[in-house]
Amino acid sequence: MKIFLGNPGIKKIGWISAILIIASVVRLIGLNSFGYNSDEAVYSGQAAAIVQNPVLMDLFPIFRAHPLLFQFFLSLFYFFGISDLTGRLLSVAIGVATVYVTFTLGKELYGDVVGFVAALFLAVMPYHVLVTRQVLLDGPMTLFSTLSVLLLARYAKYWRSSDLYFAATAIGMTFLTKEIGILFIVAIYIFFSLSHEIRLRFRDILISAMIAFTLMALYPLSVMLAGGETSTTARQYLVWQLLRLPNHSADFYLRTLPLEFGPLVLLLAILGFFLLWKERSWREILLMVWLVVPILFFQFWPTKGFQYLLPIAPIVSILAARTIGRWFYSMRDHPIRLGGINVGTLAIAIIFISLLIPTLQVFTPATSSSFLAGSGGVPGGREAGEWIAGHLPDGSTIMTIGPSMANILQFYGHQRAYGLSVSDNPLYRNPSYRPIDNPDKQILMGEIQYIIWDAFSAQRSEFFSEKLLGYVQKYNGRVFHIESIPLTTGSGQTVDEPIIIVYRVYP
């Protein structure tokens, strides 16, 4: 037994297993306590449409905005039944796999200690935990992008052509998960341009480029070959993304992300970058291009999503771990101890706890009716949707404030829902959404029978909230159902706050 525990290989397996267990636990606690948000509903709806679920295939077209690698993978599980938990469990598995790939990458670049520490940081990093508890494309995209970095690192380290081909394959997968993965082609180009010590054979470049671009071409090819009415939506989407108005101010990421990465982790990463400047090599260049390219792109791109910068999370973890690893290395002969504990270990423990505390807050119930897209599930959405599925006749049509709640209600409620805020000008609307041409006419003609108000959309658009409630009043809306969440007031009292109200209109 003693021999067994003393075996360094077994120890390593023990450490990484413990980290992966921690990563799994923090991602699984209360995983399904809230229902899907809009994006989750859409991706799961697409997966359900792929397996031809008789109800959801009419409500969610297969082709919308992004390639379908993740949705297809999810659909394989949907052959055994549609459940929101299935999608989330798959996301968690992908998130945990990313922690493992981060460990391997850290180890490959800087040795075991950095691998373990980077994996530990990512395992409990609020940003990564939060996003990989949801059915979003950014989690799987981050897995493939981190895998790409790992394979590029191996190529740079061992000069094996196969690693470059694998890296090209991984980049193709990144793109097929979310088309923004094409950014990393730019990052790779910059990396090889700046890393003069890495030799590149023309033949390897050619084959790798062919692999990557062939895989990428499968996305437009699948849209083209599959045909159908909705495939045009995918083609219109890029144009709309290029022309749409900004959805957040320029300081959006600066305001939201530092706390999500963990201030201490961020500080360590930056500190290490400057303190260890002299030791820079292709390793740091690789990590930096993977960090800077997405940050710069999304800083200037009009559409900013909370989860869009997730692929940099493993990189930030490794950079922070690198600083600690370097310190461990320099102190290995004369370690500083505090109360018998290695200060380096203590520092890791403090950072771990500093990450864990905000991460655990992810599981606490919502205390306000505000909501940031991509930051989690929507309280009450699933419950309202399930009430709709159980109480409204099939074929009912619902009007909501915006398309986000419409997506959620469609997924859980199995009835068609339209967002009032969807513009009838194609230049200003997501091509996936259909506008309500004339709400008055459609209500009067009995084509819209229900109006659903929700606090989250109302908070985002007071104008459309008031407009929607105007229709409720105008057409004798009667409350059919109210979804509430318990909120704590300033005086400490807990009150039930209505967050979703279902009205039936009687024109």
Added chain:
Amino acid sequence: MRDPDGFFLVPILFIGLLLNIQPEQPDQVIESSLSPQTPIHHVVVLMQQNHTFDNYFGTYPGADGFPGNLCVPIDPAQEGNSPCIEPFHIENHSVEDLDHSASTFFLQYNDGRMDGFVSALNAQNQDGTLSLGYYDGRDIPYYWNLADEYVLFDRFFSSAHGGSIWNRMYLVAGVPGSEENRIPDGGYGNISTIFDRLQEAGISWKYYVNQYDPSLTYKSLGETSFLDPQVQWVPLLSFDRFIDDPELSSKIVDLEQYFVDLREDNLPAVSFVLALGASEHPLTSLEAGQRFTKNLIQALMESSSWENSAFILTYDDWGGWYDHVPPPQVDSFGYGFRVPAILVSPYARKGHIDNTELDFTSLLKFIIDNWSLEPLGGRSLQVNSITSAFDFDNPPRSAIILPFDRISLEEPNRAPHRIVIYLIYGSITLLAGVLFIKVFRSDENSAQN
């Protein structure tokens, strides 16, 4: 059975004592005998106006519609030499209120040859060719959608070969009510109606009238010289007892009450509905009629009553339009030509075309049988019921709000080809699996080295 004076109560109690059983309250006895014989606890009947089966469903797939190569002679007397008219889609043709008197019926029927439709109307100085016009899913999409989902009857005859007054009397009483197709001067007197039977049995009922004006009854004829449509189409307003007895007259209510009753879970066992303005009578809008019907059905579907309900849509007479099936002549009043009829119910067979020979009294037969009522006179004793349209062996279907636009069953498949998605993304998923295996196997190898 009502027993206001307690006439039967004493013997019942006496027999109860003799048998040493606990005497039950009369109300409880009635309650137990009120249980419907089928899962249908609510029947709603909407009778619209003036269309034949062929006029609405003559081209409906699978139904007994227009025969192939149909061409109706302009002058049937010429026996094969007359030019003829083929059925045509009405589209933008202007329509008129075609004559639908008993005399026109016999000319059109022409001893069962069914070839006098054009000439009979021409003789009335009307455009007889119009009788061959038809509507289809483009014009009445909602009704065609209903037929796709529920039951369409294609052997449903109007009860009488006259207009609304006879036929609507058949619907409530199983008899024509008068020798002529008009309301008798003194009203219908003591003729029993289905509502009398329901009232006697203590079963709830209501007659919902759109824009109901209680002051308009058959007695208003003397005052205005014009019999208001409400009176013509609600036979109960030509019965003294339904006008004067507050308990009975309180059951004839404005249509608004229908929606209130549904909301308050108070729908009666039997409800009749009169649309009035949205009746689809020629010159009125078919769209308005369909929307009216849709609102009634939709409200029913949203209520708790839906699970045990049957909604029947039918038409009071043929309105002068062509129909190719010679109606059996069961007595001196009818049948008249076929009319459209649709059953909407959670127990209705899905997309079923029912060929049972029926008329309006078949609905009475169903109500009588379902609630075990005393039989009514007239035809309701002999006719078929509509039970063949129900499937009581399976659980009730959930409600479905059908769209107003036609759901085309033959629309080309515009969904993407899934095989392409399966092939491309399936291959990529496999490739991703291989990639991971290769990467981490080489990781293990390098660790071992």
